[in-house]
Amino acid sequence: DGGITQSPKYLFRKEGQNVTLSCEQNLNHDAMYWYRQDPGQGLRLIYYSQIVNDFQKGDIAEGYSVSREKKESFPLTVTSAQKNPTAFYLCASSMSDRDTDTQYFGPGTRLTVL
Amino acid sequence: AQSVSQHNHHVILSEAASLELGCNYSYGGTVNLFWYVQYPGQHLQLLLKYFSGDPLVKGIKGFEAEFIKSKFSFNLRKPSVQWSDTAEYFCAVNMGNAGNMLTFGGGTRLMVKP
Numbered sequence: 001d002g003g004i005t006q007s008p009k010y011l012f013r014k015e016g017q018n019v020t021l022s023c024e025q026n027l028n029h030d031a032m033y034w035y036r037q038d039p040g041q042g043l044r045l046i047y048y049s050q051i052v053n054d055f056q057k058g059d060i061a062e063g064y065s066v067s068r069e070k071k072e073s074f075p076l077t078v079t080s081a082q083k084n085p086t087a088f089y090l091c092a093s094s095m096s097d098r099d100t101d102t103q104y105f106g107p108g109t110r111l112t113v114l
Numbered sequence: 115a116q117s118v119s120q121h122n123h124h125v126i127l128s129e130a131a132s133l134e135l136g137c138n139y140s141y142g143g144t145v146n147l148f149w150y151v152q153y154p155g156q157h158l159q160l161l162l163k164y165f166s167g168d169p170l171v172k173g174i175k176g177f178e179a180e181f182i183k184s185k186f187s188f189n190l191r192k193p194s195v196q197w198s199d200t201a202e203y204f205c206a207v208n209m210g211n212a213g214n215m216l217t218f219g220g221g222t223r224l225m226v227k228p
Contacts, residue, residue, distance in 0.1 A: 031214060035218075042118075045216070099208045100165050101214055102163065106157065
């Protein structure tokens with residue numbers, strides 16, 4: 001069953017703690033993305049990776065970090081420096097970074113910081 | 115700054131009514147255009163996309179969209195909606211960005227009354 005998996009579905013953390021969100025894909029895609037979804041604001045790009053061992057900041061990278069050590073995995077760490085971390089986080093992937101490649105999305109992780 | 119606007123935040127229709135959701139972007143160069151849909155509890159999925167050619171594109175589930183370059187618009191239409199079309203709809207645009215980066219609109223929540 002091919003696709004993108006994100007875990008966990010719901011995540012609760014105390015303020016000041018770092019937390020890592022998982023994203024795995026078995027589509028053999030080179031490019032992967034992290035978005036944040038807030039009501040009324042659509043999706044905003046946090047980080048993206050065009051290929052293994054490379055990643056670039058998106059529009060709202062402050063307070064987040066990523067790694068891309070394996071093609072199939074692109075974990076996102078929400079650090080204590082992120083001022084408003086409570087949100088719905090979506091991971092996506094595409095075959096390559098060509099601007100005509102469709103991005104496919106995972107089910108998302110809802111993070112609540114208490 | 116490059117942006118994508120969806121002016122209708124909430125739309126309520128009765129079944130069999132016609133639908134048109136607006137999408138405008140601010141970029142004068144070549145664009146690639148997408149409409150995504152997020153059904154309740156499901157992944158964000160692609161409805162349709164436009165890269166070049168016929169500006170009227172057809173997607174899944176009877177949806178279509180028309181690219182009007184002079185108006186910087188890519189409106190989504192469906193002649194007759196069904197209750198199952200209840201979802202949130204997102205317009206996304208690649209505005210000449212490297213790395214297949216998409217800029218999303220704020221989304222439109224559609225509720226179809228049976």
